Amino acid sequence: MAESPNRSASVPPPTLALNPQETLTADTFIRGLWKENPVFVMLLGMCPVLAVTNTSINALGMGLATTFVLVGSGVLVSLLRNWIPKQVRIASYIIIIATFVTVVDYGIQAISLELYAALGAFIQLIVVNCVILGRAEAYASKQRLHTTLINSLGMGAGFTLALLSLGTVREILGNGTLFGVPLFGEGFQPWVIMVLPPGGFFVLGAWLLLFNWLRLRKERKVMQGSGVAANAG
Amino acid sequence: MSNDAHVQPQTPVQPAATPSWAMLRTLGGIAMISGLLVVLVEHYTQPIIAEKQRILTEKAVFRVLPGAVAKHDFLVTAEGRLVPAEPGVSGDPLYAAYDAEERLKGLAFIGVGAGYAGPVQVMFAYDPECRCIVGSKVLKSNETPGFGDKLDSDPEFLRNFEALDAGLNTEGTALANPIVTVKHGTKTEPWQIDAITGATISSRAMGRAANQAAERAVPAIQRDLATLSQPN
Numbered sequence: 001m002a003e004s005p006n007r008s009a010s011v012p013p014p015t016l017a018l019n020p021q022e023t024l025t026a027d028t029f030i031r032g033l034w035k036e037n038p039v040f041v042m043l044l045g046m047c048p049v050l051a052v053t054n055t056s057i058n059a060l061g062m063g064l065a066t067t068f069v070l071v072g073s074g075v076l077v078s079l080l081r082n083w084i085p086k087q088v089r090i091a092s093y094i095i096i097i098a099t100f101v102t103v104v105d106y107g108i109q110a111i112s113l114e115l116y117a118a119l120g121a122f123i124q125l126i127v128v129n130c131v132i133l134g135r136a137e138a139y140a141s142k143q144r145l146h147t148t149l150i151n152s153l154g155m156g157a158g159f160t161l162a163l164l165s166l167g168t169v170r171e172i173l174g175n176g177t178l179f180g181v182p183l184f185g186e187g188f189q190p191w192v193i194m195v196l197p198p199g200g201f202f203v204l205g206a207w208l209l210l211f212n213w214l215r216l217r218k219e220r221k222v223m224q225g226s227g228v229a230a231n232a233g
Numbered sequence: 234m235s236n237d238a239h240v241q242p243q244t245p246v247q248p249a250a251t252p253s254w255a256m257l258r259t260l261g262g263i264a265m266i267s268g269l270l271v272v273l274v275e276h277y278t279q280p281i282i283a284e285k286q287r288i289l290t291e292k293a294v295f296r297v298l299p300g301a302v303a304k305h306d307f308l309v310t311a312e313g314r315l316v317p318a319e320p321g322v323s324g325d326p327l328y329a330a331y332d333a334e335e336r337l338k339g340l341a342f343i344g345v346g347a348g349y350a351g352p353v354q355v356m357f358a359y360d361p362e363c364r365c366i367v368g369s370k371v372l373k374s375n376e377t378p379g380f381g382d383k384l385d386s387d388p389e390f391l392r393n394f395e396a397l398d399a400g401l402n403t404e405g406t407a408l409a410n411p412i413v414t415v416k417h418g419t420k421t422e423p424w425q426i427d428a429i430t431g432a433t434i435s436s437r438a439m440g441r442a443a444n445q446a447a448e449r450a451v452p453a454i455q456r457d458l459a460t461l462s463q464p465n
Contacts, residue, residue: 054378076266080259080263083258083259083262084259084263085251085255085256085259086251087251087256088256088259088260091260092259092260092263095260095263095264095267096263096267098267099266099267099270099271102271102274103270103271103274106274106275106278106279106282107274107278109278109282109285110278110281110282110285112285113282113285113286113289117373174378175378190379192377192378192379195378196377196378
């Protein structure tokens with residue numbers, strides 16, 4: 001009940017500025033998974049979400065790579081936060097993010113060249129993923145190291161989870177496999193469009209529909225509950 | 234003026250403009266940390282990546298030339314000469330594969346053709362005795378799943394590459410007949426590739442890749458066959 005009016009009435013930014021140091025709670029981590037999920041709630045970083053979720057392996061690889069960059073850049077930004085003048089902060093964040101993207105680029109090549117080929121340019125494009133710059137600007141630059149670490153891990157996990165929920169559905173429908181393992185018999189006719197770009201939009205749309213429906217249902221239940229309570233009182 | 238200051242109590246609280254040296258210090262410091270990190274990671278991962286690349290190429294060569302157990306790397310230089318692959322020499326790679334008795338099993342080279350969704354990179358196997366392409370494996374492609382990716386799996390299409398004629402002209406400088414992809418069901422000559430129905434553009438990419446690669450590699454192979462036949 002208290003949440004929705006708060007969000008619309010532009011209260012959160014000043015509160016965060018006045019009370020900059022968040023205390024570490026379970027919510028610091030879980031927020032990224034659910035309430036502030038970068039993909040399903042904030043709708044950030046849509047480009048890799050749609051482009052590289054045609055198989056679960058690609059989705060997992062991309063999710064972990066992004067998590068690494070999120071955590072690495074978050075930690076460094078948080079460590080240097082008192083040293084970075086406001087005027088050059090974006091340039092500083094971009095250098096830091098680009099560094100970790102380069103590291104992850106080499107790392108993936110060293111781990112698997114097949115995965116590297118499958119993800120293609122989207123690894124380098126993590127640099128411009130707005131989830132990461134957004135986190136650096138809105139969170140890491142204001143918060144202490146340990147809360148930043150946990151929050152970035154949560155955001156990364158939420159992003160990975162979202163990519164996986166698209167990747168698994170698209171791979172099962174479009175290819176009949178999950179993590180490369182065939183699920184159905186010989187007779188399975190793959191729904192090819194699901195692994196093509198339009199499939200990304202279809203599946204993302206379906207997930208958003210489901211989550212919004214769940215959220216609305218919950219809100220309606222809360223409303224009804226309070227209505228009943230008010231009547232009873 | 235003094236009135237203004239009273240009306241806006243926030244203005245004096247704002248810190249003075251950041252001196253330039255602070256910005257320079259920050260950017261310079263961050264750039265240094267970044268550079269150090271990148272160099273360290275590059276230094277550590279480069280040997281691993283090179284080794285992975287080597288294994289991947291070797292696997293592909295042994296797959297297009299079954300029975301091969303060893304390979305030697307050569308390069309076809311821009312002038313069309315064949316030289317052993319060494320660091321510092323540039324050219325198109327050519328792999329000579331040998332069987333267990335150290336006899337030349339065949340050669341492998343890589344061609345690229347523009348496909349439906351970007352370049353299609355293919356490794357071809359070449360048999361110097363029959364003077365024809367005897368195998369293929371797509372190394373890299375973004376072709377549409379279900380259509381274009383049949384290049385590597387459609388048995389009827391792969392039959393094209395069992396003995397695709399790549400004979401040279403009498404001077405030995407170029408292919409006698411360029412390798413071309415023709416419409417499905419109209420293949421009449423041994424240097425033609427019968428396209429896959431529904432994936433004509435991808436099939437044409439494969440034909441162009443084969444023609445381009447053979448045009449470069451085959452004259453060099455036939456001229457220096459003696460060198461290639463010796464494993465060392």
